[in-house]
Amino acid sequence: MKGVEVFDFTLKHLPLEFKKILEFASLKKEELSKLYFHQANTFLLSYLEEKLGVQGKLPNNMKNFGNTSSNSIPLLISDTKDQDYKNVMLMGFGVGFSIGTCILENLDCSCSLIYKNNELEKR
Numbered sequence: 195m196k197g198v199e200v201f202d203f204t205l206k207h208l209p210l211e212f213k214k215i216l217e218f219a220s221l222k223k224e225e226l227s228k229l230y231f232h233q234a235n236t237f238l239l240s241y242l243e244e245k246l247g248v249q250g251k252l253p254n255n256m257k258n259f260g261n262t263s264s265n266s267i268p269l270l271i272s273d274t275k276d277q278d279y280k281n282v283m284l285m286g287f288g289v290g291f292s293i294g295t296c297i298l299e300n301l302d303c304s305c306s307l308i309y310k311n312n313e314l315e316k317r
Contacts, residue, residue, distance in 0.1 A: 200288055200291065201238065203291050204234070204238065204287050204288065204293075205238075205241070207287075207293060208242060208285070208287055208293060209242075209245055209246060211285070211293045211295055212246055212283075212285070212295075215283065215295045215296075215297060219297045221281060221297065223246065223247060223248055225281050226248065226251060226281050226282065226283055226297075227251070227279035227280050227281055227282055228251055228252075228253060228274070228279050228282050228283075229246075229248055229251050229252045229282070229283045229285065230253065230267050230270050230271055230282060230283070230284045230285070231252060231267075231284075231285045231286075231287075232263075232266050232267060232285065232286045232287050232288060233254065233255060233256050233259065233260075233261055233262065233266035233267075233269075233270060234261055234266075234287070234288060235256065235261065236254060236256050239252060239254050239256070240254075253270055253273070253274060255269065255270050255273050258273070263288075264286065266286075267284055267286060279300070280299065280300055281297060281298075281299060282297065282298045282300075283295065283296070283297050284296050284297075284298065
């Protein structure tokens, strides 16, 4: 993959997908509690947070795990597992110029084991 092309694709298409899914769910962005996006890189996440107008709703755990590809969203959810949220958006993007999005009405999940810094941690 050509990283710059994937980055440009994401900047162009992700805001459109964000708008489409909100319209489909008949929600406003203010009604979202959190947005769990693929943890691609810190710059991209900061840019999207501002571009989408969702300050404080887009958590980032890049410092703990880096870009873990398809694992980034479950890892991000496990970092906030003790908190229940209503109307949570999950969005994965990148490889193959793809974007997958869903909105969960309630996020109440559990995670009992996770690897962090090459150590198995019980939660």
